[in-house]
Amino acid sequence: EQARIGVTGLAVMGRNLARNFARHGHAVALHNRTAARTRELVEQFGDEGTFIPTETAEDFVAALERPRKLVVMVKAGAPTDAVIEEFAPLLEPGDMIIDGGNAHFLDTRRREADLRRRGLLFVGTGVSGGEEGALNGPSIMPGGSAEAYASLGPLLEDIAATVDGTPCCTHVGADGAGHFVKMVHNGIEYADMQLIAESYDLLRHAVGLEPAEIAEVFRTWNTGRLESYLIEITAEILDHADPETGQPFVDVVLDRAEQKGTGRWTVQSALDLGVPVAGIAEAVFARSVSGHTGLRAAAAGLPGPRPNSADASAPGLADAIEKALYASKIVAYAQGFHQIEAGAAEYGWEVDAGAMATIWRGGCIIRARFLDRIRAAYAADPHLPTLLTDEHFAQALGDAQDAWRSVVAAAARAGIPAPGFSSALAYYDALRAGRLPAALTQAQRDFFGAHTYRRTDRDGSYHTLWGGDRSEVTA
Ligand code: NBP
Numbered sequence: 001e002q003a004r005i006g007v008t009g010l011a012v013m014g015r016n017l018a019r020n021f022a023r024h025g026h027a028v029a030l031h032n033r034t035a036a037r038t039r040e041l042v043e044q045f046g047d048e049g050t051f052i053p054t055e056t057a058e059d060f061v062a063a064l065e066r067p068r069k070l071v072v073m074v075k076a077g078a079p080t081d082a083v084i085e086e087f088a089p090l091l092e093p094g095d096m097i098i099d100g101g102n103a104h105f106l107d108t109r110r111r112e113a114d115l116r117r118r119g120l121l122f123v124g125t126g127v128s129g130g131e132e133g134a135l136n137g138p139s140i141m142p143g144g145s146a147e148a149y150a151s152l153g154p155l156l157e158d159i160a161a162t163v164d165g166t167p168c169c170t171h172v173g174a175d176g177a178g179h180f181v182k183m184v185h186n187g188i189e190y191a192d193m194q195l196i197a198e199s200y201d202l203l204r205h206a207v208g209l210e211p212a213e214i215a216e217v218f219r220t221w222n223t224g225r226l227e228s229y230l231i232e233i234t235a236e237i238l239d240h241a242d243p244e245t246g247q248p249f250v251d252v253v254l255d256r257a258e259q260k261g262t263g264r265w266t267v268q269s270a271l272d273l274g275v276p277v278a279g280i281a282e283a284v285f286a287r288s289v290s291g292h293t294g295l296r297a298a299a300a301g302l303p304g305p306r307p308n309s310a311d312a313s314a315p316g317l318a319d320a321i322e323k324a325l326y327a328s329k330i331v332a333y334a335q336g337f338h339q340i341e342a343g344a345a346e347y348g349w350e351v352d353a354g355a356m357a358t359i360w361r362g363g364c365i366i367r368a369r370f371l372d373r374i375r376a377a378y379a380a381d382p383h384l385p386t387l388l389t390d391e392h393f394a395q396a397l398g399d400a401q402d403a404w405r406s407v408v409a410a411a412a413r414a415g416i417p418a419p420g421f422s423s424a425l426a427y428y429d430a431l432r433a434g435r436l437p438a439a440l441t442q443a444q445r446d447f448f449g450a451h452t453y454r455r456t457d458r459d460g461s462y463h464t465l466w467g468g469d470r471s472e473v474t475a
Helices: 012-023 035-048 057-062 078-090 105-117 130-136 146-159 177-205 211-221 229-239 262-273 278-291 293-299 317-347 353-359 370-380 391-399 401-414 419-432 438-449
Strands: 005-008 028-031 051-053 069-072 096-099 121-128 139-142 461-464 472-474
Touching: 005 012, 012 028, 012 035, 012 130, 012 146, 028 035, 028 057, 035 051, 057 078, 069 078, 069 146, 078 096, 078 105, 096 105, 096 146, 105 121, 105 177, 105 317, 121 130, 121 146, 121 177, 139 146, 139 177, 139 353, 177 211, 177 229, 177 262, 177 278, 177 317, 177 401, 177 419, 211 229, 211 317, 262 278, 262 317, 278 293, 278 317, 278 419, 317 353, 317 370, 317 391, 317 401, 317 419, 353 370, 370 391, 391 401, 401 419, 438 461
Parallel strands: 005 028, 005 069, 028 051, 069 096, 096 121
Antiparallel strands: 121 139, 461 472
């Protein structure tokens, strides 16, 4: 028997994806640099389906049905290139390499172009949901050509999570589109987590609730429009007591949030594309601030607000936080979808925004009821300029006005950092402002650098002779 698909790289992710394929009735060829991992998989899970273990690259390739489909699940970066170079020479035109690792989308573009020249298909695919998702149904974001998706898609859709019978997998767009969208998805995840962390901080230190009480608040929120995996696990974490000390678990965890880099990539790409993803950037920087322990220790004695200046336990603050969280979440997603649109325009992809919301509804970390709303927003208007103007979201933002502003003000008065909430509000206010002080900024640029400006009342570019008689000249 030959295998429908092969997986090389059998650490947690590859092993679980291979088992997922096998459990769905697809014979899977297995390969790993260190053969012990391959043997281990078959020993432990061999009864879950048809596995064809191989040790050499040649045997792995020979075990695959044609056109061959090799899933590479190795450490992203140089190992991915090494594995591609190991297998590509053994393949024939029409065969396909699928990179399910967390590759940077620009690497994926490079690899796709290179393999295309060699007659091979290359699919860089985002896989979200961690180990658990890989085994039981991830959200899958494949890029590459439509031709590649036509033969690979059904297999991926088979192992993806499903919501209301719809698989959380669709063809995202050409070459690096899948990894790009996965990257932005991770950026949104950072923003979402940051907003939840700020909500917790405010509930704890402005409202004055204990972690177990906050768990109850999150549990209640999870029955409404904020229902999501992240809110659900937040409640569980806050309810958990450290078995060793009996303290709330959240109090024994060191307050330093680490990152693997996809949030940073999202912001770097947004800077290149000129897309203001302020909420995602604040989330990345908030993690960065948390890690600067020396800086934090040096600043720890700096003055804050006078103790009575915080209107702690202001009535209704907890409800206001729910509204601020929802409004800020809308902003974060609006920024992420803006980046997807800008990336698609820059790199020549046709990405269906509504379809992205659809495939994030299950399998991945940001899965949430909210994504159905985004899907509906793009279904109602595929050319929506921003999620903020969708009827439902505009209404929610309108309803949140007092609450959102009072939460940001309460945070400032209490000295509780809320960069996610405040930057989301600032973005919202900037977009809806009729005039921005950018007029002054541009005038300054003309003053010191003769960078010229345009006028509100007629076309053309102008420069004022600031160092001379201050008359205006056409630039
Ligand atoms: P790791 O990222 O820890 O990679 C380990 C695998 O890479 C092993 O199979 C290892 O082989 C192989 N490998 C390395 Br390292 N260098 C190699 C080389 N030069 N040649 C051949 N093989 C090499 O595994 P993972 O956590 O399962 O993640 C796999 C991919 O999936 C990564 O790109 C990751 O970013 C991505 N991803 C991970 C998650 C997650 O939650 N963990 C989620 C989504 C995506 P060995 O056994 O011989 O050392």
